[in-house]
Amino acid sequence: MGKLLEVRWHGRGGAGAVTAAELVAHAAIEEGRHAQSFPSFGPERRGAPVVAFLRISDEFIRIRTNIYEPDVVVVLDPALLRVVDVTSGLKEKGKIIINSRKLPNELKSEYGFKWLVASVNATKIAREAIGVPITNTTMMGAFLKVTEAVKMDSLIKQLKERFEARAEGNIEAMKRAYSETLRED
Amino acid sequence: MSKRIGLEASHAVAEAVKMADADVIAAYPITPQTHIPERLAEMVANGELNASYLPVESEHSALSACLGSVSVGARTFTTTAGQGLELMHEVVYVASSMRFPVVMAICNRALSAPLSVWADHSDVMAVRDTGWIQVFCENNQEAFDLTLWAFRVAEDPRVLFPAMVHLDGFSLSHVIEPVILPEQSEVDRFLPKFQYPFALNPDKPVTHGAFGPPDIYSEAKVAQEVAFRRSKEMILQGWKEFGDIFGRYYSPVERYKVEGAKTLLLTVGSLSETAKIVIDERRAKGESVGLVRLRLWRPFPFEEFRQAVKDTEVLIVFDRCISHGTVAPVFCEVRSALYDEEKKPNVVGITGGLGGRDVSVNDFGYVIDRGVEIAEKGSQRMLETVGIRGEMVGIRG
Numbered sequence: 001m002g003k004l005l006e007v008r009w010h011g012r013g014g015a016g017a018v019t020a021a022e023l024v025a026h027a028a029i030e031e032g033r034h035a036q037s038f039p040s041f042g043p044e045r046r047g048a049p050v051v052a053f054l055r056i057s058d059e060f061i062r063i064r065t066n067i068y069e070p071d072v073v074v075v076l077d078p079a080l081l082r083v084v085d086v087t088s089g090l091k092e093k094g095k096i097i098i099n100s101r102k103l104p105n106e107l108k109s110e111y112g113f114k115w116l117v118a119s120v121n122a123t124k125i126a127r128e129a130i131g132v133p134i135t136n137t138t139m140m141g142a143f144l145k146v147t148e149a150v151k152m153d154s155l156i157k158q159l160k161e162r163f164e165a166r167a168e169g170n171i172e173a174m175k176r177a178y179s180e181t182l183r184e185d
Numbered sequence: 186m187s188k189r190i191g192l193e194a195s196h197a198v199a200e201a202v203k204m205a206d207a208d209v210i211a212a213y214p215i216t217p218q219t220h221i222p223e224r225l226a227e228m229v230a231n232g233e234l235n236a237s238y239l240p241v242e243s244e245h246s247a248l249s250a251c252l253g254s255v256s257v258g259a260r261t262f263t264t265t266a267g268q269g270l271e272l273m274h275e276v277v278y279v280a281s282s283m284r285f286p287v288v289m290a291i292c293n294r295a296l297s298a299p300l301s302v303w304a305d306h307s308d309v310m311a312v313r314d315t316g317w318i319q320v321f322c323e324n325n326q327e328a329f330d331l332t333l334w335a336f337r338v339a340e341d342p343r344v345l346f347p348a349m350v351h352l353d354g355f356s357l358s359h360v361i362e363p364v365i366l367p368e369q370s371e372v373d374r375f376l377p378k379f380q381y382p383f384a385l386n387p388d389k390p391v392t393h394g395a396f397g398p399p400d401i402y403s404e405a406k407v408a409q410e411v412a413f414r415r416s417k418e419m420i421l422q423g424w425k426e427f428g429d430i431f432g433r434y435y436s437p438v439e440r441y442k443v444e445g446a447k448t449l450l451l452t453v454g455s456l457s458e459t460a461k462i463v464i465d466e467r468r469a470k471g472e473s474v475g476l477v478r479l480r481l482w483r484p485f486p487f488e489e490f491r492q493a494v495k496d497t498e499v500l501i502v503f504d505r506c507i508s509h510g511t512v513a514p515v516f517c518e519v520r521s522a523l524y525d526e527e528k529k530p531n532v533v534g535i536t537g538g539l540g541g542r543d544v545s546v547n548d549f550g551y552v553i554d555r556g557v558e559i560a561e562k563g564s565q566r567m568l569e570t571v572g573i574r575g576e577m578v579g580i581r582g
Binding site for chain 1: 189190191217303354355356357359360361362363455456458459461462541543544545546
């Protein structure tokens with residue numbers, strides 16, 4: 001994967017979208033590649049819609065602007081679909097990965113998405129595996145399934161370092177999401 | 186062995202302060218600088234860094250406390266942004282005039298009003314005349330490297346001036362990207378212990394910051410200026426030694442694809458990397474364009490700057506600040522630096538990226554095209570802007 005992959009993560013303040021983008025960036029950097037992650041800049045408000053950005057490339061990354069035309073968008077909270085235009089600027093061959101109980105084809109017809117749609121019930125998985133409905137690490141599994149942008153082991157290592165004693169639940173959630181994510185081209 | 190890790194720029198600065206083994210950190214948190222003092226406070230609390238961390242009540246107090254700590258010979262660091270630097274302003278002059286080599290990282294932020302926590306260079310330009318050594322970082326590696334280097338140069342007994350390391354707020358300070366961290370032994374080889382020659386000592390009393398009546402103030406200020414300009418030699422030497430140890434060589438003026446370029450874009454700060462993408466695109470199309478970036482802002486690198494732009498026809502200066510009622514600060518500076526030259530480019534100034542406004546690759550394309558167009562017409566207006574809505578573009582003076 002030589003070319004630049006640009007990912008926009010949509011979440012709510014406090015729900016870990018920024019952390020997810022960071023952990024994937026760290027994983028890519030540890031694999032010896034180039035990556036960049038940063039939050040949507042500004043004062044943080046818990047519960048408000050937020051975005052986080054992630055770039056991964058095999059080459060040095062120079063660009064220092066927000067991501068306006070992502071290759072992939074990840075949506076941590078399905079309610080955001082009615083609040084935010086998550087597909088803004090999404091490339092023609094882009095991909096949308098959504099935390100939702102609904103199947104990808106249901107989401108496609110409901111919202112008229114013309115891109116590849118993937119979905120997984122991350123809230124349910126996070127509740128069962130971690131005990132809280134915080135879906136960022138779960139959605140990392142869905143992201144990995146759709147993009148294969150980094151190695152599963154690299155993400156596991158990041159989760160262990162970041163969450164220490166609480167890592168196991170997050171790892172389980174990520175792995176479950178990896179196997180349960182469905183997609184519709 | 187050095188190691189390559191993903192690190193936020195703010196944390197890269199904190200890491201440099203830790204590896205420099207700073208003795209005193211006095212800081213007041215302010216967006217977007219908060220991650221630097223937070224990380225340093227954490228390092229001090231968990232024993233990673235053996236230093237005194239002073240959680241002061243304001244930025245004015247932060248720098249005042251730093252002056253006290255340097256005066257007894259302690260390696261001292263502080264950090265702020267935007268309004269915080271404004272509140273500090275009075276003491277900023279005192280630090281340089283009393284020759285106290287504090288190192289300060291600034292996460293550059295716009296100034297109120299309207300209230301903005303986002304990046305531009307208004308805060309830098311308000312302190313450009315204060316007699317601090319000032320450098321602009323382009324990426325996280327530079328944020329680490331230049332912070333470390335700043336201690337080396339500022340504390341050099343031939344320098345003894347404070348140093349500011351500028352990094353764009355949020356758009357650099359909050360970015361995680363790869364950084365190469367050196368071994369502690371390499372840092373120790375680069376950075377000798379701080380030995381302040383005029384440290385306060387009850388056994389050897391000295392006076393600092395005495396009254397300066399009219400019969401001495403002028404001489405004191407001129408002597409300060411002579412010493413400040415002379416610091417350039419140690420700035421260059423510091424970068425040479427840095428390169429010899431760490432393998433990354435820095436210069437006051439970075440030149441990017443300038444060979445034979447008829448048009449040069451001049452930038453400062455982290456947006457330079459985005460601008461380089463346009464230079465690459467234009468070069469690939471056969472256009473004769475390049476980029477120069479001011480890494481060293483004070484003392485102004487006249488010689489290197491003139492050398493970098495002497496063969497070009499058009500120099501387009503991109504400013505992230507408005508100087509109300511006159512031309513933009515960097516533009517003003519570089520045009521003035523060329524005034525006495527016999528052969529000089531046509532200099533055009535364009536302003537953008539205010540208060541965190543993104544400056545895209547396309548925007549820089551516009552800057553180049555518009556700059557060349559203005560130069561061809563030979564009519565520079567007072568204010569040319571990019572990426573700003575409304576009828577304000579091209580205000581005549």
